[in-house]
Amino acid sequence: MKMEEFMEEGIKLSQDDEQRRRSKKRSDLVSKKLGELLLQGYKMLNSTCEKCDCILMQKKNEPYYCVGCQDSEIRSFDNEINLTLISKENQIVSENFNNLPSNFQKKVENKVNHQIAQNENETVNIIKDKINWATQQLKNSNILRYDIELLDYIKKCSETISAMNNVIN
Numbered sequence: 001m002k003m004e005e006f007m008e009e010g011i012k013l014s015q016d017d018e019q020r021r022r023s024k025k026r027s028d029l030v031s032k033k034l035g036e037l038l039l040q041g042y043k044m045l046n047s048t049c050e051k052c053d054c055i056l057m058q059k060k061n062e063p064y065y066c067v068g069c070q071d072s073e074i075r076s077f078d079n080e081i082n083l084t085l086i087s088k089e090n091q092i093v094s095e096n097f098n099n100l101p102s103n104f105q106k107k108v109e110n111k112v113n114h115q116i117a118q119n120e121n122e123t124v125n126i127i128k129d130k131i132n133w134a135t136q137q138l139k140n141s142n143i144l145r146y147d148i149e150l151l152d153y154i155k156k157c158s159e160t161i162s163a164m165n166n167v168i169n
Contacts, residue, residue, distance in 0.1 A: 022081055029077060030054060033067045062143055124161055131157045 034055065038044065042057040042065065049056055054068030068074055097105065131154055138150045 026074070026077060026081075029074060030067050033071050033074065037065070037067070063137065063141065063146060120164060124164055127157050127161050 034044070034057065037057045037059075040059070042059045045056040045058055045064065047056050048054060049066040049069055052066065052068035054066050057065045057067065059065070097108065100108065134150045134154050134157070138147060138154075141147050141150065
C-alpha cells in the first residue's frame, strides 16, 4: 500500500469515527429530551415521525410532538453539525478548485452560481411550505402555548426568507 493510500484510508476511518461520535451524541441528546418529556407528563406513542423516524410524544389533548424535528436544542445540534460538515467540504473543494486550469474554473463557477440560485429558490419554497404547515397547525390548535410556539416559528421562517432575499438580491 502506498503512503497516499494509507493516509486516505486513515482519514476515512477518522471521519467514520467522528460520524459515529456525532450520531451517538445526537442519540443521547434525543433520549435525554424524551426522558424529560416523560417526566413532564407526555406519553410515548407507538408511532414515529415520518421525517426523522423519532418516536412521537403527546401530552393529553395536545398535538403530537417530535423531539427530532421540533426540539430547538436538537435542531441547533443538527445545524451546528451541518455547518461544520459544510465548512470542511468547502475547504476541500477550494483546495481542489485552485488546482484546476482557469478556463475550467470559469465553467465550474458558472455552473455553481446557477446551482446556488436554484438551491436558494428551492430553500425559499421549502420554508414557505413550512409556514403553510405551521399556519394549518395554528388553525387547528386550541392550546395557547403551542400557538405561541407556532407563531414564533412562522416569524423565524419569515425572517429567514427575508434574509435570503437580501442575500440573493
